[in-house]
Amino acid sequence: MLDIAFSEMLVIGVVALVVVGPEKLPKVARTVGVLLGRAQKYVGDIKSDINRQLQFEELKALQEQMAQQARALENSVKKEMLETEAALTQSAESLKTSIENAGQEINVTAAALAGEVGKDAGAAGTNGVAAEPVPVQEAPVEETLYRGEPPPKF
Numbered sequence: 001m002l003d004i005a006f007s008e009m010l011v012i013g014v015v016a017l018v019v020v021g022p023e024k025l026p027k028v029a030r031t032v033g034v035l036l037g038r039a040q041k042y043v044g045d046i047k048s049d050i051n052r053q054l055q056f057e058e059l060k061a062l063q064e065q066m067a068q069q070a071r072a073l074e075n076s077v078k079k080e081m082l083e084t085e086a087a088l089t090q091s092a093e094s095l096k097t098s099i100e101n102a103g104q105e106i107n108v109t110a111a112a113l114a115g116e117v118g119k120d121a122g123a124a125g126t127n128g129v130a131a132e133p134v135p136v137q138e139a140p141v142e143e144t145l146y147r148g149e150p151p152p153k154f
Contacts, residue, residue, distance in 0.1 A: 020028050
């Protein structure tokens with residue numbers, strides 16, 4: 001706290017002895033010691049209060065920094081999820097269109113084959129009755145798309 005050398009303390013002691021006198025010097029020395037002790041205690045309390053305040057400010061800054069990083073991480077995860085969702089939606093639409101086109105081609109081919117079978121049966125004339133073409137049932141595409149259930153095992 002105070003950088004006082006031994007020689008300086010000796011000079012202060014001699015001056016105090018001359019000014020105060022030998023009878024009151026021990027009482028004055030005790031009082032000065034008590035006052036210096038209190039002063040050191042007050043200085044220590046102030047230092048600890050300042051240190052606590054600084055630590056509190058550092059913790060506040062650290063908490064704010066962590067909150068900002070958490071928000072940034074949350075935003076990046078949301079962005080990635082939206083991009084993935086858009087890509088999956090686009091893939092599903094493309095797959096749906098492909099399945100619908102394939103279904104239409106199958107219907108056209110089935111109708112053409114049914115017409116040829118009917119001509120062949122009529123030309124053969126085994127009993128004179130032409131076989132009626134079997135109507136093709138078209139399943140809605142929504143029912144054929146994967147809905148999260150495992151695919152059926154055959």
